[in-house]
Amino acid sequence: MSEKPSAETRRRRARWPELLLLVPFLAVLWVPSYNSVEPQLAGIPFFYWYQLLWIVISAGLTLLAYLTGE
Amino acid sequence: MNGTIVGVFVVLFGCVTILGFVAARWRPGDLDLLHEWGLGGRRFGTIVTWFLLGGDLYTAYTFIAVPALVFGAGAVGFFAVPYTIIVYPFIFMVFPRFWSVAHRRGYITAADFVRGRYGSRPLAVAVAITGLVATMPYIALQLVGLQVVIGAMGIGGQGLAGDLPLVIAFLILAAFTYTSGLRAPAAIAVVKDLLIYATIIAVIIVIPAELGGYGKIFAAVAPAKLILAPPTAASLGAYGGYATLALGSALALFLYPHAMTGVLSANSRHVIRRNAAMLPAYSFVLGLLALMGYMALAAGVKQNPAYADGFSHYGNNFAVPALLMASFPDWFTGVAFAAIGIGALVPAAVMSIACANLFTRNIYKEMIRPDCSDAEESRMAKIVSLVVKAGALVFIILLPLQYAIQLQLLGGIWIIQTLPAVIFGLYTRWFEPRALLAGWAAGIASGSWMAGTLAFKASVFPLSLFGYTLPGYAALYSLIVNIVVAAGLSLIFNAAGGERRDETAAADYR
Numbered sequence: 001m002s003e004k005p006s007a008e009t010r011r012r013r014a015r016w017p018e019l020l021l022l023v024p025f026l027a028v029l030w031v032p033s034y035n036s037v038e039p040q041l042a043g044i045p046f047f048y049w050y051q052l053l054w055i056v057i058s059a060g061l062t063l064l065a066y067l068t069g070e
Numbered sequence: 071m072n073g074t075i076v077g078v079f080v081v082l083f084g085c086v087t088i089l090g091f092v093a094a095r096w097r098p099g100d101l102d103l104l105h106e107w108g109l110g111g112r113r114f115g116t117i118v119t120w121f122l123l124g125g126d127l128y129t130a131y132t133f134i135a136v137p138a139l140v141f142g143a144g145a146v147g148f149f150a151v152p153y154t155i156i157v158y159p160f161i162f163m164v165f166p167r168f169w170s171v172a173h174r175r176g177y178i179t180a181a182d183f184v185r186g187r188y189g190s191r192p193l194a195v196a197v198a199i200t201g202l203v204a205t206m207p208y209i210a211l212q213l214v215g216l217q218v219v220i221g222a223m224g225i226g227g228q229g230l231a232g233d234l235p236l237v238i239a240f241l242i243l244a245a246f247t248y249t250s251g252l253r254a255p256a257a258i259a260v261v262k263d264l265l266i267y268a269t270i271i272a273v274i275i276v277i278p279a280e281l282g283g284y285g286k287i288f289a290a291v292a293p294a295k296l297i298l299a300p301p302t303a304a305s306l307g308a309y310g311g312y313a314t315l316a317l318g319s320a321l322a323l324f325l326y327p328h329a330m331t332g333v334l335s336a337n338s339r340h341v342i343r344r345n346a347a348m349l350p351a352y353s354f355v356l357g358l359l360a361l362m363g364y365m366a367l368a369a370g371v372k373q374n375p376a377y378a379d380g381f382s383h384y385g386n387n388f389a390v391p392a393l394l395m396a397s398f399p400d401w402f403t404g405v406a407f408a409a410i411g412i413g414a415l416v417p418a419a420v421m422s423i424a425c426a427n428l429f430t431r432n433i434y435k436e437m438i439r440p441d442c443s444d445a446e447e448s449r450m451a452k453i454v455s456l457v458v459k460a461g462a463l464v465f466i467i468l469l470p471l472q473y474a475i476q477l478q479l480l481g482g483i484w485i486i487q488t489l490p491a492v493i494f495g496l497y498t499r500w501f502e503p504r505a506l507l508a509g510w511a512a513g514i515a516s517g518s519w520m521a522g523t524l525a526f527k528a529s530v531f532p533l534s535l536f537g538y539t540l541p542g543y544a545a546l547y548s549l550i551v552n553i554v555v556a557a558g559l560s561l562i563f564n565a566a567g568g569e570r571r572d573e574t575a576a577a578d579y580r
Contacts, residue, residue: 021159028152029317031309035298043285047297051151052357058155059350062162066343 017065024058075395076223078404079411082265083239086258086412090246093257102445105178107251107452108427109335112173116344118256122420123332123345124352125259127323130215130414131208133266133359138386140363144295146308148360152316154353157323162346165324166339167496167579173339174578179424180330180492181432187495189571190503191436196510197488198432201327204481205421208326209462210474212418213240217466218384219407222391233467239411244459247419248452252335255419262416265409269394270355272406273362277397281368287361290368305539311530318546322486325493327424328417359390366393422458426451476526483521483529483545487513490556496579499572501556502563509556517548 027033028051037045097113099106114122132150139147168183177183180201185194213236220235246254278284288296298308323329336342371377371392380388394406430451435442442450466474491506520531521544531544 018163021163024159025156025317028155029313031298031313032300035300035309037297040285043283043288045288045296047145048148048357048361051148051155052354054155055151055350055353055357058159059347062158062350063347065162066347069343 017061017068020061021065023061024054027057028054072223072400072403074400075404075407076225078401079219079223079408082261082405082408083242083411086261086415087242087246089257089261090242090250090254090415093246093253094250096253096257101249101251102448104427104430104444104448104451105176107448108423109178109331110252110256112335113337114256114335114341115337116341116348118260119332119336119341120345120348121259121263122252122256122335122416123329123349125255125262125413125416126328126332126420127349127417128352128356128413129212129417130410131211131417132356133410133413134215134218134387134390135211136356136360137363137366137390138388140360141366141389142363142386144291145298146312147363148357149312149315149319150360151353151357152313153319153323154350154356156316157320158346158350158353160320161324161333162343164493164496165333165342165346168330168492169333169336169339169342170580171496171574171578172334175574178334179327179428179431180325180488181428184491184495185432185436186573187499188491188503188506189573190507193491193503193507193510194432195436196507197491198428200484200488200510200514201325201428202425204485205327205425206458206462207465207474207477207481208328209418209421209425209458210465211478212414212421213462213466214387214471214474216411216414218387219391219410221383222380222388222395223407236467237463239415240459240463243415243418244456247422247455247459251452252331252420252423255416255423256335258412258419259416262409262412265405266355266413269406269409270358272398272402273365273394274358277362277365277369277393280397281365287364287368291364304537305532306541308541310541311543314541314543314546315530318486318543318549319482321489321549322482322545325485325488327428328421331420331424331427362390362393366390369393369396371396418459418462422455422462423451425458426455429454479526479529480518480521483517483548484514486545486549487517487552489549490553499570500560500564502560505556505559505563508559509552509554512555513548513552516551517544520544520547 034047034050036047039046041049094101097111099111101107105112136147136150172183175186177186179198181194181198184197185191216239217236225235278287281287298312301307301309324333333342366389371389372381374396377388377392380392394403398406430447434450435447487510490501490509494501521529524531529544530541531547533540533542533547
């Protein structure tokens with residue numbers, strides 16, 4: 001039994017996409033970055049469409065982490 | 071009473087009832103074993119898990135209460151969206167480890183894991199009781215969703231007769247949960263979601279067209295409620311509450327027993343990872359549903375005398391049913407109401423099963439009948455699932471609704487206190503069980519105290535630091551107290567040395 005995974009196995013399992021999963025936390029928890037009415041999109045204030053957009057981005061990042069993981 | 075709406079509702083409800091009973095024969099297993107009855111034999115693949123967790127987490131109460139909050143309070147109510155954004159990356163990173171260790175060691179609850187990881191009975195019992203107490207008011211709140219649509223249809227009369235439809239719905243729920251276990255809500259969730267998706271697609275297309283576009287809808291909202299109140303020189307204002315409610319709720323969600331049950335019934339850890347990428351589809355629906363609060367404002371349902379009675383009975387929770395009735399033909403309103411009503415059955419079933427698993431495995435077998443047989447364990451769980459639901463029904467009929475809401479609010483503060491033992495435990499055995507128990511107690515006490523200072527009406531505590539007010543979710547603040555206590559005491563206990571029990575091995579988590 002080896003103590004640690006070798007450098008080779010580590011390289012094979014990319015870890016950086018999992019770090020990307022921290023980005024949604026920063027994006028939606030930093031409230032002042034999106035607490036505004038403008039710019040509107042089809043009559044929807046920024047506050048709302050921006051957060052709805054992050055649902056999609058976050059799901060995409062999770063999918064990326066899934067595809068590149070295990 | 072409207073015949074068409076009631077007719078469509080009753081027919082759909084009837085179909086689902088039959089489905090609930092037939093589900094016992096789906097991927098058959100020996101229902102006298104607890105993991106077969108209570109976890110569906112751990113056999114659910116990606117799609118079934120998606121429907122089950124979607125039905126389990128995005129409950130009827132959510133569909134009524136989130137738009138109601140937006141309807142009444144505006145932008146603050148939208149915190150459900152960032153909450154459901156950050157919950158999935160968290161699940162993706164953490165819960166495959168939980169699934170693996172539970173699968174390898176045969177755990178069916180979080181308390182089972184804690185018992186095995188720390189070898190501490192008091193800590194496991196504390197985790198089990200916290201789960202039970204936090205979930206029971208949640209079951210009661212599912213009835214509220216059902217009650218509101220039943221009320222909107224105008225079936226039943228005054229007094230106890232008015233509760234008869236609710237009682238019937240719950241008897242049906244109790245019966246199919248008893249016979250089919252977790253297979254029933256998993257099967258029903260599929261139907262419920264098709265109805266929900268049909269409803270929401272109709273809502274986002276038809277209602278804005280009727281009201282003259284999204285611009286008109288948002289114009290009906292008071293400017294002060296459209297976005298959050300910015301910070302002042304003395305306080306962080308609504309920012310603190312919004313962000314901490316989102317983060318705290320996300321951390322707490324998967325500590326709830328019904329969410330754990332959904333995770334553990336998956337047939338592999340990959341199912342959980344895939345679902346973390348797929349479940350946001352429901353979050354998107356939730357975001358659109360939240361906007362229904364504004365649509366209800368723009369449609370002026372509260373000023374409509376036809377709905378005055380409903381609003382006086384159910385408050386802002388009536389906003390969504392009123393909007394649906396005002397915007398759609400009767401048959402479609404029936405479909406939408408059925409979606410909400412059936413949407414109450416799925417989580418209520420999973421929650422009562424999760425409570426039954428917890429009680430039977432971690433309290434009954436642990437403390438009362440350690441040598442009970444597998445069949446007896448499964449039978450006990452079925453009975454407990456009935457008792458839990460009966461309790462919820464009595465609670466909602468006899469006591470003011472406010473009590474259930476306040477208890478559910480407290481439940482969120484309590485359940486998050488199991489985070490250090492469960493989540494940290496997935497990564498390290500450094501924390502000492504006695505220290506975790508002390509941290510848990512400190513968290514429960516401080517969180518309850520904070521909620522108490524707000525008269526149990528709100529959960530955003532105005533923490534004062536150096537003359538500046540930092541409003542934040544009491545669950546998150548009390549979790550910090552919990553972690554500080556648990557870490558501090560672990561340092562001391564670990565320095566003192568002593569026996570360290572742990573039946574799990576590092577390989578179990580992969």
